[in-house]
Amino acid sequence: MSEATVNAPANSSRRTWLITSCAMGGVGAAAVAVPFVSTFQPSERAKAAGAAVEVDISGIQPGEKIVVEWRGKPVWIMRRTPEQLAELDKLGGQLADPESARTAVPTPAYAKNHHRSIKPELLVTVGICTHLGCSPGDRLTPGPQPSLPDDWQGGFLCACHGSTFDLAGRVFKNKPAPDNLEVPPHHYISDTRLLVGEDKQA
Ligand code: FES
Numbered sequence: 001m002s003e004a005t006v007n008a009p010a011n012s013s014r015r016t017w018l019i020t021s022c023a024m025g026g027v028g029a030a031a032v033a034v035p036f037v038s039t040f041q042p043s044e045r046a047k048a049a050g051a052a053v054e055v056d057i058s059g060i061q062p063g064e065k066i067v068v069e070w071r072g073k074p075v076w077i078m079r080r081t082p083e084q085l086a087e088l089d090k091l092g093g094q095l096a097d098p099e100s101a102r103t104a105v106p107t108p109a110y111a112k113n114h115h116r117s118i119k120p121e122l123l124v125t126v127g128i129c130t131h132l133g134c135s136p137g138d139r140l141t142p143g144p145q146p147s148l149p150d151d152w153q154g155g156f157l158c159a160c161h162g163s164t165f166d167l168a169g170r171v172f173k174n175k176p177a178p179d180n181l182e183v184p185p186h187h188y189i190s191d192t193r194l195l196v197g198e199d200k201q202a
Helices: 044-048 082-088
Strands: 003-007 014-023 029-037 052-056 065-070 073-079 122-126 137-139 155-157 164-166 186-188 193-196
Touching: 052 065, 073 193, 122 193
Parallel strands: 003 052, 029 065
Antiparallel strands: 014 029, 052 193, 065 073, 073 122, 137 155, 155 164, 186 193
8 A cells, every 4th residue: 555655744745726616606716725734645556546644743733733735625633622622521502413323424443533533633624515515614713703602612614604612623503514524534653653544443
């Protein structure tokens, strides 16, 4: 199995990845800028084959999120702070599927917990909205702000139609997105290296 190595995060090695968002009400398409780690890219052939992507996670600071590409999708890797993790336990009643029980976008067994991850602090999720495929933006700062409730605790906002997700990628109730963000197959090779695209048993 061919694999690709991605070193992260180093500002000098980042580029901006433009994702064409969905058309809104026939008005047209918007583009969302996403920081993207790109010191090494899989070959086109490897990407088409869905090659797993190896990521150096040692440099991701608490509260920081990086993006890598797997199968043409943006995969977010975020190291949540203890404060951010503590908030996840309080949101259950506001979420559409707090236990990740829905099956349209199945959550791997190892991520069926409140933090939706293998390591509590490290979120690994596909950054594509489950409504019509836009890429949600970071709204990591708690507190009142445009398009968000006053008791916002940090998370992600899909600007296309207003779906909101918590810092575990769980969608809030009564939003257009029907499901939580996808958790890709992944496992840790070591304390500092993550393989996106393969479960441990694969
Ligand atoms: S694509 Fe419609 S809310 Fe995200």
